Amino acid sequence: MVQSTGVKKKFNKQFFLNNGLYVVMLALIAVIAFISPKFLSLVVLRDILMQSSTRIIVALGCMFILIAAGADLSGGRMVGFAAVVSGSLAQASTYSNPFFVNHADLPILVPVLVSVVVGLIIGMMNGYIVAKLDVPAFIATLGTSMFIYGLNSLYFNLPPNNSQPLGGYQKAFTELGAGSIAGIPFITLIALGCMVFVFILLNKTCLGKEIYAVGGNEEAAKFSGINIFKIQMFVYSMAGVLYALAGVLEAARTGSATSNYGAGYELDAIASCIVGGCSITGGVGTVQGVFVGVLIFNVISYGLTFIGVSSYWQNVVKGIIIVAAVAIDVRKYRTKS
């Protein structure tokens, strides 16, 4: 009997270590729920999922880059650009302060597609600068992020809009951001769809394997005949598309858009990815991990506001929790003795 408890204890500890991140998240939820039991409700779950949705999509884009051992600082500004572009095209013709005067209602596929194409182009630009011009990814994407923020500001400032926050979207567009089916928000479903898509792409296709290979050891990949240029172009383009999609949904969800949308999302995304097990040295990363990473950040933010922690204290507490969570999580890798 004594023996068996011993084994059980050990098993529990191992289990705890292997699932550090989940344990931390559950502990966090438990503490918040203890302070304010209402936290354990469907509404809260829905809110958190909804707030996480666009973030997940951005983080998925970022994950591609991190797996391929790149870096991308353009995510946030891409979100902003896509939000403004899609917003400017999704306005109802009846709106009194239109971005484009005298246009008919465009099918909402138009703003979505145009933004996604813009995202694709900028992603390709990133990829080209990194893969062909050999500019370190950090600088390349910082450069594009400045560049597109500039473009976005210029576009947003076009008369007659003159930098007024966009609004007056068509019903269908607003619905995309705020609607739900069977209680599940559309944008959460879209985020879910993206997760499934990325999961399949990474784990079930040759392309996915090649991305991991390039990130894990670029030399090895190159010597095995993998076209590094192609892979890098792909990951940056894919990221661009996902960022743009997130931007569109952010515009739809908030019912507005300004050129400041998305500011800082890139760092949040990188942080979520790393918390979720990606490494900046490349070659690792899972969709599940990134999902938990994003969720942790959103549970903390939402939860702390929920129990009424002041904004200033929130930062203090957030900083501590994030570090603690990862410090616990990394123990599972501590095989070296």
Place this chain on the structure above:
Amino acid sequence: MVQSTGVKKKFNKQFFLNNGLYVVMLALIAVIAFISPKFLSLVVLRDILMQSSTRIIVALGCMFILIAAGADLSGGRMVGFAAVVSGSLAQASTYSNPFFVNHADLPILVPVLVSVVVGLIIGMMNGYIVAKLDVPAFIATLGTSMFIYGLNSLYFNLPPNNSQPLGGYQKAFTELGAGSIAGIPFITLIALGCMVFVFILLNKTCLGKEIYAVGGNEEAAKFSGINIFKIQMFVYSMAGVLYALAGVLEAARTGSATSNYGAGYELDAIASCIVGGCSITGGVGTVQGVFVGVLIFNVISYGLTFIGVSSYWQNVVKGIIIVAAVAIDVRKYRTKS
């Protein structure tokens, strides 16, 4: 004769390639001076040096981290914290909205030292979290950056200040930021001093060599008897001290301080370092390089404002120049054929 021109041409091209960054900077200056000849004046030089001074100090801190193959996102918030802390202690007792009521004028060494010690402590915290708790540097320093931003906001919001921008510094403190000797601003001299100090530390001391070794190959360094923990503690502490010093000077230079000081400086610093030849994979970096890196950013900002380029276009142009500069600069490494 023909022969010799050929050689000369080749030499010129090689020279151009090897000094890509300088060439880009000179070209930039030439263009700006062409548009606005007044740009070539001592006053402009002085302005740019002055504006670069605090940035150089931040970038030097960041360089330590990058050489040791770490990452540090806490720089900006550290600058802000040090600015507020030093500002709150440097006020003249006669000032009408003092942070601490009824205190006498403190010797200005007090705000400087207190801030630097705060920087040291936070740097050590970063080092400990990275080196002992094995938390990835990106997350560790993001966590501390949130943490200290929170602390800073709380401190800044203390009554009777209640988040009012600080001001009313003692003459000596303002002089530290705005004064000059023989036309050279004090803060530029301090930045110069820091550069010399860091140069000697990195190139002429054993510690410096060990930092390069740890960044170049941590395992190899460990097997050679280098104490990795000590080195990491050192680089993060050193960075913390430099950030804090920059914060103090920033408060002195602007004659004010708020909790938002320094926001985003960390990315600028990393970018300057990488433009100046550091690598995020560690092991490389020179003081000269970082100096040019910082200068390029400041020449662009100052120059574009000087010739009246609008803020929106500035972003567009800046993004392009930075990418172009680095794309040209990296050609020198293109030995692979």
Place this chain on the structure above:
Amino acid sequence: MGKSDVVLEMRNIDKEFPGVKALNHVSLQVRKGTVHALMGENGAGKSTLMKCAFGIYHPSAGEIFIDGEKTEFKNTRDAMDQGISMIHQELHPINTRSVMENIWVGRVPHRKIGPIHVVDERKMYKETVELFKGLNLDIDPRKKVGELSVSICQLLEIARAVSYGAKVIIMDEPTSSLTETETEILFAIIKKLKVQGVAIIYISHKMEEILKISDEVTIMRDGSLVGSWIANELTQDLIVTRMVGREMTQRFPQRHNVPGDIMLEVENLTSVNPHSFKGVSFHVKKGEILGVGGLVGAQRTELMEAIFGIRKIDSGSIKINGKQVQIKSASDAIENKIALLTEERRSTGIVPMLSVLENTVLAKQTAHTHKYQTSLRLLVDRKRADDTLQFVDSLSIKTPNIKTQIQYLSGGNQQKVLLGRWLLTEPEILILDEPTRGIDVGAKYEIYTIMEQLASQGKSIIMISSEMTELMGMSDRIIVMCEGYISGMMDGKTATDEKIMHCASSHRN
């Protein structure tokens, strides 16, 4: 053998690197179904030539023919498409991925569903198992490569190169991190490939292997061709003479060292890692060279790393000169005058982007900083350069200058720099983990001479080696390890291959 047999021909290949003329009009003809050995000192240009043949480098001049047809490789894919595969001198494992993904990287078995290439995991697994079975390897295809030892990675690399079904397989030092058992596996594979008509270019510094398996031998010196010969026309001595450019009569130096008092004594040392060494006791005397033999996974490396303070010990004691010592880190070890030349040059040895100078002085500078400092605690560059130059000379390290980044040196020369690093710390106990891995005969002899000299001066040397001849040729005493236990001990003079192999494969009997 007619001209038609030639599958790969390289004609007058030139290759330059900044400051180095690596290849100078080198030609090579490789015939179908033969093993063509490529020999030469460290830095002779063997790897560079092969990288040209595999499309990694583009020669500055010269032509390449495949089956008599002129061709050009834009990249490795081109070379692979034309039937060439390569085992690289430096391993390139993708540590974060599984064994099978490493094998099939770039050409994963898949099904096409529309435009999408869906990975066929089952097929990949099956093909891997089949491949391994055919090669007599026993490795779990699902294991992460990061968890495997170097030797296993090396075997994987071999399996991968074979799996392409290439006409020409280039093997750049495939046995440098293999023990003899695994080398035998490789030879069996090579035999099979020859029968299938595959041509093999074989680079190695292990003399015994060359004459055993090769049909033809091409020798290079300083980037130039010395000549090509049919293997039966050659003897070891002849090859060595042509490689080095002078006569070398002996493979091992005369030994004058006399073992004295016990220097290092290890008692009952057990690792905290249950799969590692257990209850290990041994000693080494002053002036003694102790050989350590064993198969891959015998835990020799872990044991030595533990003695050096890098890995944790559960129980047991270490005594130096009869005094018990606590070694908790490499710096403790260095303070106790222990040096460890590690097994894996790339991961635990060189700091790639630093210069030869910085790499040489690294350990001494850390341990004996004062020797390089002025009173102001600033480093004196001249002293550091002097120390470095001393070894560049005495170990004849081939480098443009001491400011060159070490990553641009040939593998063997990197190894010499690392040996220099440790000799500079003036150790009393020198642990050498596979010290001559990837080192040419001439340099090997130099290293042996240094070992002998140190031993004669009363220093203790522990040498882990998987090369039997070296083990027997240099050791005063040999201990053999198996699965973490010491399974045998014998006198160096009376040791034989059989005795060592017997102990290495079983500790129970």
Place this chain on the structure above:
Amino acid sequence: GDASASEEAGKAGAEEQLVAGMVWYNFGDTFITATRNAVSDAAEGGNIKIDAADSQVDISTQTNNINNLLTKDVDFLTINNINPAGAPEYIAKAKEKDIPVIFVNCDSPSDEDLNSYDKAFHISSAAEQSGYIQGDLASQYWNENPAADRNGNGKMDYIMLVGMQGNYDSKMRTEKSVERVIENGIEVNLIQEALCNWQRAEAQNQVASIIAARRDDIDVIFANNDDMALGAIEALKASGFFADEDSYIPVLGVDATKVGVEAIKEGTLMGSSLNNPVILGSTVYKMIELLSEGKEITTETLGRTVSEDGNHIWLDYVQITAENTEDAEY
């Protein structure tokens, strides 16, 4: 002496174009951009070139910009100042260069500082006014609607969405709105103060969380600007508010942006206040023009009320509610 200096400037203008250096706190800000556009419109065809710089919400960048413009020898300097403590220094620098300096839409430099240089001016809306308007609107709603006290505790339970720490406008609006409610004899209770950095998405997220926690306690939401107010409305809508008359919660913003006004028309945003950027921008330009012509700035010449000591021009905020949305047109 100064008149002649101005005359000189005027004469020089005949041959050489005059330059007005303008430092704005943030080009990304809706109101600032509208103001800048108004200045540009006013400058159209005029003789004065506008050279605008963006401080990007950073005091340090503002300092850089001011130095930069002074180095360029601009003829006028306007500062949309975020560094009140720096005002005396800026005035001193302008005095040294003998150019007019105008502080635009920010906390006023002290009278002592303004009076130290006869070409130093301050033109701004009174930030506290926007707070008072919010307070008055909230009080009015409270007094007219017995159901306004949703939890029946007799206190106005409010959420405060704060723009930015250390920002003057943000601080004034945060403090004065509630002060006014209390002055009006209503007891208040702060549910939560949330720092949203002027951002709509941030406000939407935080308010969603507060609603989930304290749904039935919320009586009023004050926001430092319209963007945040609209974010709050979006969150309220998502959790079922504004579906009918019973599910109304008064939300108050500032700025009367176009989307804000749309929301007022729609009946979701209860009220906002307008600091007319066109009036501000054109008045700033008018001041520069007057100065360049060597004229004095008075209530008559400027067409706006100039304070007695001649260096303050206060512009009024206009309250915007469903009754007067047309006043928000500019």
